[in-house]
Amino acid sequence: MLDAALLSIDGLCVAYDGSNALNGVSLQIRRGELICVVGANGAGKTSLIRSISGIVPSSGGVVKMNGVDIAGMPPWEICERGIAQVAEGRQIFGGLSVEHNLLLGGSLKRAKATRLETLEFVYRLFERLRERRRQLAGTLSGGEQQMLAIGRAIMANPDIVMFDEPSIGLSPALTDVMFGVVKRLHEEGITVLLVEQNVAKSLALSSRGYVLENGSIVLQGSSSELLSNTEIQRAYLGM
Numbered sequence: 001m002l003d004a005a006l007l008s009i010d011g012l013c014v015a016y017d018g019s020n021a022l023n024g025v026s027l028q029i030r031r032g033e034l035i036c037v038v039g040a041n042g043a044g045k046t047s048l049i050r051s052i053s054g055i056v057p058s059s060g061g062v063v064k065m066n067g068v069d070i071a072g073m074p075p076w077e078i079c080e081r082g083i084a085q086v087a088e089g090r091q092i093f094g095g096l097s098v099e100h101n102l103l104l105g106g107s108l109k110r111a112k113a114t115r116l117e118t119l120e121f122v123y124r125l126f127e128r129l130r131e132r133r134r135q136l137a138g139t140l141s142g143g144e145q146q147m148l149a150i151g152r153a154i155m156a157n158p159d160i161v162m163f164d165e166p167s168i169g170l171s172p173a174l175t176d177v178m179f180g181v182v183k184r185l186h187e188e189g190i191t192v193l194l195v196e197q198n199v200a201k202s203l204a205l206s207s208r209g210y211v212l213e214n215g216s217i218v219l220q221g222s223s224s225e226l227l228s229n230t231e232i233q234r235a236y237l238g239m
């Protein structure tokens, strides 16, 4: 057990209609860490993020944020406790402007007082969003929508941001931009849980990683250990 884990998950289970998507997942993140959970399609990555954020109910296990069990709390309360997510598929409000989407992200109690400063921080991070702040979010390109989803998560003034495959559907160049943004946020002091299929790039960015297969953690270790593991090289890195 790591001491002073910011987020500590023990034996987390998720089932849909009786079939298990997560079978007792345990992981810990200390404040200031950037860790990754990697796994193939259907491994349970999105289920993990959605159950931590309270969108999908868990069927067992404990999720502690700052020592408090948050399993079973509604999603808004989990956001107020400092956990934000950048969802797979972006989930922005297409009929609202870019700026309106961002301000909504900053409407939590924990974020309100500083939201104009945070908005400026987001615009400095993504000048593209500043230029397009009055545009309807639904008319943004895929990459711009991903920037907006990240910006909205930052607006919540989170202690930890969970990214669900931030590179999915992006060109290699934009993928590098997104991973650069994740790194930058971490350097700003935000704790990051990165969930990805891009095993090489996410292990290169993180200090530790977990490998999720069929709803179970099958391997964990420092990212350099995992990168030099021959099974991982064969199964995920095409070596």
Ligand SMILES: Nc1ncnc2c1ncn2[C@@H]1O[C@H](COP(=O)(O)OP(=O)(O)OP(=O)(O)O)[C@@H](O)[C@H]1O
Pocket (backbone or CB within 6 Å): 016, 017, 020, 021, 039, 040, 041, 042, 043, 044, 045, 046, 047, 048, 088, 197
């Ligand atoms: N709402 C749901 N109802 C029923 N089954 C679901 C539901 N959501 C996910 N599943 C199933 O749970 C398993 C894990 O899915 P999940 O979306 O968590 O995987 P993932 O690792 O995020 O995959 P991907 O990389 O394709 O996004 C899959 O078998 C999926 O079909």
Ligand SMILES: [Mg+2]
Pocket (backbone or CB within 6 Å): 045, 046, 047, 088, 164
């Ligand atoms: Mg997924």
